[in-house]
Each structure stands twice: as C-alpha cells, then as structure tokens.
Amino acid sequence: MLPRAGVYYLPWEINGSVPEGEALRTFGRLSCYNLARSEAVLTARHSSAQYRVCVDTTFVEPFQAQLGSCYMVLGDAVHREGEGPVIKARILTCVEGMNVPLLEQAIQEQRKYFNERQE
DSSP: OOOOOOEEOOGGGOSTTSOTTOEEEEEEEEEEEETTTTEEEEEEEETTEEEEEEEEOGGGOSOOOOTTSEEEEEEEEEEOTTSOEEEEEEEEEEOTTOOHHHHHHHHHHHHHHHHHHHO
16 A cells, blocks of 8 residues: 655644654755765744754665755654654655745645645
8 A cells, every 4th residue: 555645744734733744845955965864954044033853864875965955755644752742754855945835825725725735
C-alpha cells in the first residue's frame, strides 16, 4: 500500500500540533546539513521571523547538499523528546529558483478549494 499524500504545511505552521505520523510537505532554504547525524535544517522567513524545520535525511541519503538553496521535502512528522517535530524525509528535492511567494499563494488557494469542497 502506498503512503498517504502529504498535506502542505508552511514552515511557520509546523509545531507541536502536527500529529505524529502525519504525512506532510514543506519547503525552506537548506541552512545546515550534518551527514554523520543524517539531519538537515531548513529555514524560512515570514513576517520578520525566522522559522526552522528539522529534517531526518536517513531515507534520502546520499544527496548533494547545496547550502543556501531552496528545498522541498515530503515526509512524516516524528516527535522527539525535548524537540519540536522532525520530518522523516521520503523525498528531499532541490527547487532552487522556485517562486516562494507564488507557492505560498498556491497552497492557500488549494486549501480554500478543499475547504469549499468539503462543505
């Protein structure tokens, strides 16, 4: 059986309220990558605040980490003691050159469409 499709979360929406095992998609700039720990950190700015998303890269290694480039991740939320949620990546793709404001607008439009459809 295939895993569920990931729901888009904006980086500033990922917090302790994301359910364990939830399939999700998000994006951010690769600011840190530790091959020894199989861990990457994606960052994004929103309303003058910096947000960090931790990504477990065990399933997607080896990959060419390009620090400062924009990445999109599809994975499952995992909660670790004393930390916020970590995304266990199934896919981690460099999307350098992507229009981030346009992606945010598309995510909002998709949510609006699905909410109208459910009603």
